[in-house]
Amino acid sequence: xxxQPSDKRQRIIAIILTAAIxxxxxxxxxxxxxxxxxxxxxxxxxxxxxxxxxxxxxxTTANDSLNVFIGQETTRLNEKIEEIEAxxxxxxxxxxRVRGEVFSLRKQVESLTKDVDSVNTAxxxxxxxxxxxxxxxTLSSEANSNLTSENAQLGRTVNKGAALQLAFFxxxxxxxxxxxxxxxxxxxxRVNRVKGCFTIAxxxxxxxxxREVFLRISSSDNRVLTAGKDAVMVVNGESMRYASKANVxxxxxxxxxxxxxxxxxxxxxxxxxLALYIDGVKVGETAMILN
Numbered sequence: 001x002x003x004q005p006s007d008k009r010q011r012i013i014a015i016i017l018t019a020a021i022x023x024x025x026x027x028x029x030x031x032x033x034x035x036x037x038x039x040x041x042x043x044x045x046x047x048x049x050x051x052x053x054x055x056x057x058x059x060t061t062a063n064d065s066l067n068v069f070i071g072q073e074t075t076r077l078n079e080k081i082e083e084i085e086a087x088x089x090x091x092x093x094x095x096x097r098v099r100g101e102v103f104s105l106r107k108q109v110e111s112l113t114k115d116v117d118s119v120n121t122a123x124x125x126x127x128x129x130x131x132x133x134x135x136x137x138t139l140s141s142e143a144n145s146n147l148t149s150e151n152a153q154l155g156r157t158v159n160k161g162a163a164l165q166l167a168f169f170x171x172x173x174x175x176x177x178x179x180x181x182x183x184x185x186x187x188x189x190r191v192n193r194v195k196g197c198f199t200i201a202x203x204x205x206x207x208x209x210x211r212e213v214f215l216r217i218s219s220s221d222n223r224v225l226t227a228g229k230d231a232v233m234v235v236n237g238e239s240m241r242y243a244s245k246a247n248v249x250x251x252x253x254x255x256x257x258x259x260x261x262x263x264x265x266x267x268x269x270x271x272x273x274l275a276l277y278i279d280g281v282k283v284g285e286t287a288m289i290l291n
Contacts, residue, residue: 038095045095045102046084052109053077059113072202076167077105093184097170100286104169107285111165162206164278167254168199171274171288176262188269188290194225194243196274197258198284200250208251214277215244215259220270225261235280242277 056074084098174193175185185191196215214233217225226241233242243261259276269290276284 038092041095042084042087042098045098046081048102049077049081049084049105052105053081055109055113073108080105096186096289100170100288101168104166104284104286108166162203163281164203164206164211164250164283165201166198166276166284167201168197169274169276169284169286170197171195171272171286172197173288173290186289186291188267191267191290192263194261194263194272194274194288195258196244196276196286198256198276200248200255200257200278202252202254204252206250206252209249210247211250211278212280213246213248213257213259214242215261216240216275216277217243217261218273218275219268220272225263227261233277233280235277235282248278 053074056070056077059070080101087094087098172195173185173191174182174195175187175190176182176193182193194217196217198213200211212233216233219225224241225243227243227245231242231245232239233245234240244259246257246259248255248257267290272288272290274286274288275282
């Protein structure tokens with residue numbers, strides 16, 4: 001009779017152990033699947049950067065300064081690829097940061113490609129004018145007029161090359177406690193500070209001096225976070241509200257900075273776009289997602 005309670009306890013223990021093993025197996029499988037998904041997206045981001053690099057390497061221009069800049073941008077893409085590969089087992093926060101950086105790099109590569117196309121068009125037009133002058137001197141007056149026009153176009157393209165470009169732009173969302181200490185957070189109900197940190201790329205032909213830098217933040221439903229009713233900038237003749245502004249000294253070298261917006265109300269979950277403007281010109285854009 002005493003053997004029956006003992007057998008019953010053994011069966012209960014066996015059932016508990018079996019359930020624990022099944023639960024641990026499920027948790028392990030779920031974690032492995034999550035890691036696999038993160039690594040897969042990491043591989044996709046690296047592939048995108050490789051594609052951007054190939055796009056840059058395929059660009060050729062008659063402007064030596066732009067060729068040097070293309071080389072610098074290609075090197076920067078290689079460094080970013082190596083940085084992502086070195087992350088190893090990537091975390092969700094690291095993936096969010098890398099996703100924003102790849103988004104910003106794509107915008108910069110598209111802008112640079114347009115600049116190269118403009119320069120090549122201008123030089124091609126100048127070559128046509130030169131050939132025309134050599135073959136028919138009787139058209140010299142018309143050719144000189146065309147050459148002046150094309151030189152003016154080339155001058156405008158060079159001015160565009162002197163415009164400031166971003167080498168880096170990243171969004172950050174924080175919870176600031178009463179002592180002023182910042183802590184990263186992606187929880188919409190807890191975030192009370194948003195930052196846009198940037199690096200202005202080296203530009204030897206750009207004019208040195210203080211530059212007005214503006215940060216504009218908008219939600220996916222086109223709501224704009226503003227620093228107040230007087231926080232208005234002018235872009236292409238249009239008045240636009242901004243979240244933060246600063247005067248940043250620029251001497252031609254790579255320059256870093258951050259603009260901060262302290263959120264006065266609870267934010268809604270969703271996607272937010274941070275755009276950076278320098279001297280009334282949009283130079284970069286990145287994304288931020290709040291849960």
